[in-house]
Amino acid sequence: MKRNIGSGAGFLMMATLAAAWAPAHAADANPADVAQADKFLAQLPASCGASSKTVADDGTVNIRIKCDGNGKKMDGFVAIKDGIVTKIE
Template identity: 70%
Template sequence: MTRKTRYAVPFFVAASAVVCGAAWAAEANPADIQQADKFLAKLPPSCASSSKAVGADGAVTITIKCDGNGKKMNGVVSIKDGVVTKIE
């Protein structure tokens, strides 16, 4: 029984990282996450499939996906410590 319990803790830690999103474990700056949320909230409805993710370096990357009225636009914006570091 002791042997099974010893292996249960690492399993639950790994499982919770998968469930909660391992990318969030990078501890992004909370202000960067708020800035990304505000940006996403201001996008038009045709960009509803846009999303954000946190990289291993803690940068918040916003993937912009817009499709409407026969037009498409895709892009990437990264924010690190309050500074936009990448625009594509």
């Protein structure tokens, strides 16, 4: 019996590469900016649990704020680069 594992192996390899790339890419960000974003996210209320942070190619830490509770919704964005908030939406 012959099994074709090419597509499954390819998917596994791509998933592994993506997982390895994300932490290495985060290293491009200022560690203080990452810590500030983590602190900010940790202080949000439970209704904002869908909020997240990402790191842009230039090292900017982007925070997406998503809140939904008490019949109200909010979707916001904050960017931090080298200790300076560079964008608020």
